[in-house]
Amino acid sequence: MGRGRPRKTDPEEVLDTAMKVFWNKGFEGTSMSDLVCATGMAKPGLYACFGDKESLYKKSLTRYFNNLGTPLLDDLKNSTDALPVVVRRFLESVAYSMLDKNCPSGCFVVNSLVEGSSTHPELETISKEYDQKRRDIFIERFEKAQKNGEIPLNIDAKAYGEFFSAQSLALGVLGRADACKNKLFSFIDVAMTVLPKP
Amino acid sequence: MGRGRPRKTDPEEVLDTAMKVFWNKGFEGTSMSDLVCATGMAKPGLYACFGDKESLYKKSLTRYFNNLGTPLLDDLKNSTDALPVVVRRFLESVAYSMLDKNCPSGCFVVNSLVEGSSTHPELETISKEYDQKRRDIFIERFEKAQKNGEIPLNIDAKAYGEFFSAQSLALGVLGRADACKNKLFSFIDVAMTVLPKP
DNA sequence: ACATTAAAGTACCGATTGGTATTTTAATGT
DNA sequence: ACATTAAAATACCAATCGGTACTTTAATGT
Numbered sequence: 001m002g003r004g005r006p007r008k009t010d011p012e013e014v015l016d017t018a019m020k021v022f023w024n025k026g027f028e029g030t031s032m033s034d035l036v037c038a039t040g041m042a043k044p045g046l047y048a049c050f051g052d053k054e055s056l057y058k059k060s061l062t063r064y065f066n067n068l069g070t071p072l073l074d075d076l077k078n079s080t081d082a083l084p085v086v087v088r089r090f091l092e093s094v095a096y097s098m099l100d101k102n103c104p105s106g107c108f109v110v111n112s113l114v115e116g117s118s119t120h121p122e123l124e125t126i127s128k129e130y131d132q133k134r135r136d137i138f139i140e141r142f143e144k145a146q147k148n149g150e151i152p153l154n155i156d157a158k159a160y161g162e163f164f165s166a167q168s169l170a171l172g173v174l175g176r177a178d179a180c181k182n183k184l185f186s187f188i189d190v191a192m193t194v195l196p197k198p
Numbered sequence: 199m200g201r202g203r204p205r206k207t208d209p210e211e212v213l214d215t216a217m218k219v220f221w222n223k224g225f226e227g228t229s230m231s232d233l234v235c236a237t238g239m240a241k242p243g244l245y246a247c248f249g250d251k252e253s254l255y256k257k258s259l260t261r262y263f264n265n266l267g268t269p270l271l272d273d274l275k276n277s278t279d280a281l282p283v284v285v286r287r288f289l290e291s292v293a294y295s296m297l298d299k300n301c302p303s304g305c306f307v308v309n310s311l312v313e314g315s316s317t318h319p320e321l322e323t324i325s326k327e328y329d330q331k332r333r334d335i336f337i338e339r340f341e342k343a344q345k346n347g348e349i350p351l352n353i354d355a356k357a358y359g360e361f362f363s364a365q366s367l368a369l370g371v372l373g374r375a376d377a378c379k380n381k382l383f384s385f386i387d388v389a390m391t392v393l394p395k396p
Numbered sequence: 397a398c399a400t401t402a403a404a405g406t407a408c409c410g411a412t413t414g415g416t417a418t419t420t421t422a423a424t425g426t
Numbered sequence: 427a428c429a430t431t432a433a434a435a436t437a438c439c440a441a442t443c444g445g446t447a448c449t450t451t452a453a454t455g456t
Contacts, residue, residue: 004432005422026313028226032414042435044416053414106312114304114312114374115224128375156388162381163388170368176312177326183360190354190361193392202402203452230444240405242446251444 011049014039018050019060024104026115027057027123054120061123064108065130068097073137083150084195086141087164088188094168095184098175110172131169138165151196160194167191209247212237216248217258222302224313225255225321252318259321262306263328266295271335281348282393284339285362286386292366293382296373308370329367336363349394358392365389 017039022030032053036043050056072093079086098105112127139161146157167188174184215237220228230251234241248254270291277284296303310325337359344355365386372382 002432003424003430005434007433025316026224026226028224029313029315029317031412033412042433043414044436045434047415048433105314110371111312113371114309115227116303116374117227118223119227131375156384159384159388163385166368166372166385169371170364173308173311173367173371174364176314177329186354186357187361187364190357190392193394194388196391200402201400201454203404203450205403229442231442240403241444242406243404245445246403 009039009041009045014041014046014049015056015059015063018046018056019063019108020104022057022060023064023106023108023111026111027053027117027120028115054123057123058126061108061112061126061130065133069109069130069134073134076141077137083141083145084192087195088192091164091167091171091188091191092185094171095175095181095188098171098179098184099181105178106176107168107172110169111176113169134168135162135165138162150198152198155196163194164191207237207239207243212239212244212247213254213257213261216244216254217261217306218302220255220258221262221304221306221309224309225251225315225318226313252321255321256324259306259310259324259328267307267328267332271332274339275335281339281343282390285393286390289362289365289369289386289389290383292369293373293379293386296369296377296382297379303376304374305366305370308367309374311367332366333360333363336360353394361392362389 018035021034021038025034032043032046035041035046035056039046041049046056050059072090075093076086076090079089081089094107097103097107109127109130112123113131116124116127118124139158142151142157142161142164145151146153146155151157151160171184171187174187179187216233219232219236223232230241230244233239233244233254237244239247244254248257270288273291274284274288277287279287292305295301295305307325307328310321311329314322314325316322337356340349340355340359340362343349344351344353349355349358369382369385372385377385
């Protein structure tokens, strides 16, 4: 163990809590006082641990993407399951995430994309980056599907990949507007009809 | 003409400008000073004309919906064109709105839905109300289409209506993330493949 | 001309904002 | 026992926040 006074709060837990506050209220809607109250870490502690508000927000968004986004993307990229299976599983996982009552509503990346603070352009950059990663992996998977013969050669694999990637944006907004499980899942059912038979 | 000193700025123009500022930067991200600078109307004038910040935001969002949303919804509701024609026209109109360089990016209703200020619950209520209106009209149109034989009877008209209504949410986020015309339109092309033949 | 009306403009209010300097507390190494 | 380390806690900063009281200006009605 280190030398000085022991930490009252685990920085990982603090970051997790801060993530949820930003996710729920946005960058502009969250004050440092909000974060102090929610995390239990005093203001100077937050600054010492995570830097200024913008830096803490970036770390929160990165944590969100790594913890909640990356597993879904890895599955989409690496699973050997058929295209309709992996695509549906991705969208349903997003839907389940929308319904998790231990987390704020919606998708933090979508919230951040939409808030798009003009006074803090770096925040827009990072959320666009994560949005792009999802898009790229969807496109890759659809191009692979075309090579595999899972979908016909005469369709625009890139456009289809982008379409399904964008369905998670719609789910993010629907989740933010308190859509129930039935609505989210019947939305996915309809979206899945886009997938052409091979 | 009235009695007192003439207005320097037309309240309609002021509201139009305020709408664009809120649309661009959100409720929490916009300060009264921002609005004073953008509109040219001094702060006491804004309060006298529109009430407090929350009230001005509501009027801005209502103006957005009436001016930009209602015409599209009226067309969707009243046009005698075939289902694929009116649906595509609706989505393409949304896409063109995303590309209008005289307006902020994205859709103000989507932005407002996603920001969803927890400290000002009325703002969430009104954006959800406008979102619901679009959904209702889409569902109506799909139910009508089913009666007309434009789509088969064995599909879930409500789910299809909600699906296409939600595509404008996706377009709103895509527009916010600076999607270009090609991406928006090929997105719509793919979405339109959902429409079943009669 | 002059009172009346209403908007513009200035100056200000307490509260809160993001951020920090300083002190106090609690552990460890010697 | 005591210096050292590091975090907690308090107190504070200038700037900005949403909102308002007050003064000034420019028009109209008589």
